Amino acid sequence: MSTVELELEEETVERLDALRVDDESYDELVTELINIYEASEYTMFHAGD
DSSP states (O other), X not given: OOOOOOOOOHHHXXXXXXXXXXXXXXXXXXXXXXXXXXXXXXXXXXXXX
């Protein structure tokens, strides 16, 4: 697994902080957001079937 470093604006960090639950790490939060995005993209793709 490779490591990626990102530089985020303060506003973005504040928005992420507002979404974090308990002691959830940023890695866990971003992974969850990506999974939600991919699931909704999959749903939209198959909605026309």
